[in-house]
């Protein structure tokens with residue numbers, strides 16, 4: 521079962537997280553972009569990609585970007601609603617997926 525994202529307090533202490541998209545499974549519906557346009561963007565190929573902190577599209581396969589704590593809930597909601605099940609949120613420290621299709 522997936523965990524709920526922390527909303528405040530203890531959540532501040534959560535380890536750094538990063539997110540990546542498996543474009544092979546992306547349907548291009550843009551739900552993630554609606555939830556977190558600061559983190560996700562649709563490219564002209566119709567697929568979603570993560571963006572760097574400098575707003576640069578990261579198109580290398582498996583490219584990750586840090587998840588700002590202020591956007592964690594939006595990113596987690598994106599992963600939950602993603603029809604392609606292709607948004608992966610993992611801990612930076614040990615690369616264990618905490619939200620997404622491979623989360624325990």
Ligand code: SF4
Pocket residue numbers: 541545546547548549550551552553567568598601602603604605606607
């Ligand atoms: S929500 Fe998932 S399937 Fe839809 S555009 Fe974003 S990554 Fe692709």
